[in-house]
Amino acid sequence: MDCELTEPHSMDEALNVLSRYGRDAMPIAGGQSLLVMLRNGLISPKVLVSLENLAEIRGIEATQERKLCLGAMVTCSMLKASREIREMAPFLAQAAGKVASTPIRNLGTIGGNISHNELGADLPPPLLVLDGEAECRGLKGLRKIPLREFFRDYFSTSLQEGEIVCRIQLPSLPAGARGVYLKHSTRAEDLAMVGVAVLLVPDGSEGKRISDLRIALGGVAPVPFRAKKAESLLGNKTVVSQEFIKEVADTAAGEADPITDADASADYRRKMVRVFVRRAIQQAMEK
């Protein structure tokens, strides 16, 4: 592979190189998606800009207000093992543990995962229900992009040329919130045929009421997304009955826009959205 590699030691230097080469440059974090795409001839950058030496985009920080700040270079293995994440958003740690395989989790990063926007990536659904925000930096400055607006199309995001994801910010969760991530795939190491994240907040007073319901789907549309119509079925006094869960799952399936490929037909994927949304809500209620 004939391309150059630069290994900047500061963010300014990295952004300058990216800007100088424009479309011919690509940032490389863990390289677990990028190097495969390079080998398959899907991309042909002239310069790779390694983000490895940028200390400021490493590490996991939890604030006293229970907000989480995840550096773009945090790997899936780190997410899976992090004490803070296991405590504050355990389903995000579980989703990280479902990404591909151990060697890929050891090197693949959260920043790379969302920047590639591969169909069926495991991290976006939990990050979406957590109302995550991507902190992106370019020579023009800092942009904070809610993840709901970040994913644009297959393999495409709202990152502009020369911009990189630096951090993912997660606001604190309401007390008692329960999250679940379920993945449906042929082999465990595959991308998700259907990925479902659900976050709900029990009402406290009674076991069958909830005050918040968030659902995000991956693998079943050009981009991972929040199933807003399904979420909006929750009213003030809604009792979470089997009928309600079924209605939510059916509505979410209607919001999916899946493709047919070698793994599954669009119809099957839509059916599985129904099954896995129902299952995820049930599991979250039982926690």
Place this chain on the structure above:
Amino acid sequence: MRVELQINGEKSLVEIKPAALLLDVLRELGLQGAKRGCETSHCGACTVLVNGEAAHSCVVLAARATGKEITTIEGLAQDGDLDDLQKLFLKFGALQCGYCTPGMIMAAKALVDRNKNPTLEEVRTALDGNLCRCTGYTSIFKAVLAYAELHRKE
């Protein structure tokens, strides 16, 4: 570009292309234990350790491995005497054609070096990036669990 790589405890200066992959560089150095398989990070035949962690060397830039300790299957046997895990693979018949074996062994090493008391589930997870198309995985898991047990006794 010229980089210094530390492989199996030995430092060597290597002339590489900037975007050269670790797998290619290792094989050109004559270390052919790490196999070329799918070359797209699925099969794990190219697994080596980078700072003790399993990595698919087909998706690691060699330049990125500078300053890190790289361990390949060639680094295990001492003076021709096979490593315990290699012996246990033989004992349990955990290989047939052998193509996946170096990768399997390195991935298992990464696990047991950190966790001397792994459950079967943990062994399965540690080897989830390694495919075997001959024997199935049962004998491999047995060999790894026996290796962990041996380590606990030491």
